[in-house]
Amino acid sequence: MSSFKVFIVGGGPVGALAGLYAAQRGFEVEIYEMRDEYNQPHTATAFSTKSISLTLSERGIKSLRHSKCQNLAERILSKTVPVYGQKVHGRTKSGLTTRRIPYDVHGQALYAISRSEINYSLLQELSKFPNVRVFYKHKLSGLDMKQKSATFQNISRPREPDHEAKFDLLIGADGAHSTTRFYLSRYAKINISQKWEDIFGVNSPSPRDIPFLWTVCICGPNMISCCLPAQIRKEHLPVICLPPKASSWSSLRSTSPDITPDLIPTDSLQKQFKSNLHHPMIDIRCSPYHYQDSCVLIGDAAHAMVPFYGQGMNTGFEDVRILFEDFLDQRRTLPSTPYDLSLTHSVQQKEPLDTPAAIIGDYLEQYTKFRQPDVHIINELALQNYKELRQGVLKVSYRVRKQIEEFLCFYAPQLGWATQYRMVAFETMRYTEVLRRVRKQGLILSSVAWSCLVVLSIDFLFSLRLSKVADVLV
Numbered sequence: 001m002s003s004f005k006v007f008i009v010g011g012g013p014v015g016a017l018a019g020l021y022a023a024q025r026g027f028e029v030e031i032y033e034m035r036d037e038y039n040q041p042h043t044a045t046a047f048s049t050k051s052i053s054l055t056l057s058e059r060g061i062k063s064l065r066h067s068k069c070q071n072l073a074e075r076i077l078s079k080t081v082p083v084y085g086q087k088v089h090g091r092t093k094s095g096l097t098t099r100r101i102p103y104d105v106h107g108q109a110l111y112a113i114s115r116s117e118i119n120y121s122l123l124q125e126l127s128k129f130p131n132v133r134v135f136y137k138h139k140l141s142g143l144d145m146k147q148k149s150a151t152f153q154n155i156s157r158p159r160e161p162d163h164e165a166k167f168d169l170l171i172g173a174d175g176a177h178s179t180t181r182f183y184l185s186r187y188a189k190i191n192i193s194q195k196w197e198d199i200f201g202v203n204s205p206s207p208r209d210i211p212f213l214w215t216v217c218i219c220g221p222n223m224i225s226c227c228l229p230a231q232i233r234k235e236h237l238p239v240i241c242l243p244p245k246a247s248s249w250s251s252l253r254s255t256s257p258d259i260t261p262d263l264i265p266t267d268s269l270q271k272q273f274k275s276n277l278h279h280p281m282i283d284i285r286c287s288p289y290h291y292q293d294s295c296v297l298i299g300d301a302a303h304a305m306v307p308f309y310g311q312g313m314n315t316g317f318e319d320v321r322i323l324f325e326d327f328l329d330q331r332r333t334l335p336s337t338p339y340d341l342s343l344t345h346s347v348q349q350k351e352p353l354d355t356p357a358a359i360i361g362d363y364l365e366q367y368t369k370f371r372q373p374d375v376h377i378i379n380e381l382a383l384q385n386y387k388e389l390r391q392g393v394l395k396v397s398y399r400v401r402k403q404i405e406e407f408l409c410f411y412a413p414q415l416g417w418a419t420q421y422r423m424v425a426f427e428t429m430r431y432t433e434v435l436r437r438v439r440k441q442g443l444i445l446s447s448v449a450w451s452c453l454v455v456l457s458i459d460f461l462f463s464l465r466l467s468k469v470a471d472v473l474v
């Protein structure tokens with residue numbers, strides 16, 4: 001085992017996956033999670049504030065596969081439910097309407113799983129490694145990034161002195177309200193932007209009483225639900241209810257929500273809206289993600305986004321894969337390496353390096369520079385998708401563009417044309433590349449549309465002129 005000590009703050013899905021990547025590389029891993037341990041995926045007492053279902057997509061699945069834990073991705077996928085599209089429920093003068101919108105023209109699906117289930121599976125996998133220790137009920141309470149020393153408060157024994165320990169690298173995966181990020185801001189010149197969106201989630205306390213796990217934003221002309229198989233839908237129907245364009249959350253509070261009573265009985269909807277906790281949605285961006293060779297942020301701690309693209313956890317999983325494979329593993333190309341790689345089969349152990357700190361610091365800096373533009377784009381796309389769900393899905397221009405792009409993607413795959421949704425959810429190209437391609441496709445489509453318009457106008461004017469000439473001749 002290596003003497004290189006990696007601390008991970010936060011044992012949520014992203015922290016747990018980072019633990020697996022670090023453990024596979026033979027590091028000595030310590031994970032500090034402030035909540036209690038839980039023994040079964042569904043009781044999930046430790047993570048009950050987030051009893052939501054999440055969807056795994058290609059980026060997340062690829063990162064699970066690259067963890068090199070045998071069949072981990074397949075075992076997790078076997079517990080998921082494929083989701084092939086959304087249903088938009090609306091109300092017109094003539095009554096209620098429902099339209100099904102598939103996610104992908106090739107029939108690809110997202111995979112829904114409860115947060116506690118995926119978190120439990122990852123923590124279970126971690127327990128197989130002798131070089132991993134997980135400290136539950138331990139909350140980060142102090143961090144000296146220069147001395148590489150962290151203190152943790154043992155929540156179950158508050159009168160005892162805090163537990164202090166030294167690390168070589170600390171990975172902050174402690175979620176949107178990250179304490180690690182707070183300490184990072186004392187050391188690094190970090191820019192942080194935090195924006196509360198006028199969007200709230202409403203959790204259902206008991207899926208028995210109310211037939212879905214979470215809803216977002218009650219009221220309005222559109223409501224979106226995922227197309228899950230009927231037997232699952234009874235218990236776990238993820239529904240997004242979107243307020244009309246002009247409404248804000250505060251204005252909704254004074255009204256009573258009421259939509260599609262055939263799907264959700266009005267009194268049940270109103271009961272949830274009034275009595276359940278309202279979770280505000282937040283957009284957090286920061287840069288840099290690291291301080292020298294001491295600390296790096298990943299997952300929601302580095303970038304919390306609104307959930308409308310279903311990419312928060314997937315992006316966090318991708319952070320882990322990129323951080324380890326594309327940056328920390330670069331050490332393999334160096335003449336020597338700062339830590340023991342004896343557990344990594346493909347690599348021979350080498351002599352310790354004189355200045356490992358500078359090298360790791362350099363990789364963390366490169367990681368920030370590489371990852372930050374991508375992550376800011378997915379934060380932005382998630383917000384845009386919210387606007388699209390709210391208004392765009394009904395817009396003719398949106399639907400025409402989607403249909404043309406799907407047609408090209410299906411019938412002319414050699415052109416490499418794809419919808420934005422496909423590029424984000426079903427492919428793993430960089431988000432910056434997604435944006436570049438979406439812009440290029442938009443430019444081509446609008447050029448073609450304008451060219452057609454010009455040709456048709458010229459044709460029209462020409463035929464008008466011809467008919468006038470004919471009139472004169474007659």
Ligand SMILES: Cc1cc2nc3c(=O)[nH]c(=O)nc-3n(C[C@H](O)[C@H](O)[C@H](O)COP(=O)(O)OP(=O)(O)OC[C@H]3O[C@@H](n4cnc5c(N)ncnc54)[C@H](O)[C@@H]3O)c2cc1C
Binds near residue numbers: 032034
């Ligand atoms: C309604 C909703 C729907 C969503 N749907 C999707 C989806 O479909 N697909 C998707 O990919 N993403 C989705 N997301 C986003 C996803 O939930 C998050 O991106 C993901 O949970 C982030 O994981 P994380 O491990 O970085 O952070 P978290 O899940 O927040 O975990 C952080 C952990 O750190 C611990 N912690 C915090 N502070 C400390 C401390 N000081 N000391 C020790 N431990 C600490 C916490 O207890 C927690 O366990 C959704 C989010 C919401 C709100």
